[in-house]
Amino acid sequence: MSPTKITCPYCWQSIEIEEIARTSDFVELVTDCEVCCRPIRVTATWIDDDDEPSLEAEPES
Numbered sequence: 001m002s003p004t005k006i007t008c009p010y011c012w013q014s015i016e017i018e019e020i021a022r023t024s025d026f027v028e029l030v031t032d033c034e035v036c037c038r039p040i041r042v043t044a045t046w047i048d049d050d051d052e053p054s055l056e057a058e059p060e061s
């Protein structure tokens with residue numbers, strides 16, 4: 001399994017997050033940026049049988 005990487009929407013650093021469990025085809029979670037410690041809302045969307053989800057990171061307001 002490759003590490004899951006996202007870009008922080010605040011400081012634009014590339015950070016690694018835990019592998020997201022595919023409990024459904026759309027999973028949303030909030031994680032803290034390890035660089036600037038601000039909360040990031042991460043949405044993972046799986047399309048068909050792809051192993052790798054499409055990830056979006058946006059500020060948690």
Ligand SMILES: [Zn+2]
Binds near residue numbers: 011012013033034036
């Ligand atoms: Zn950050």
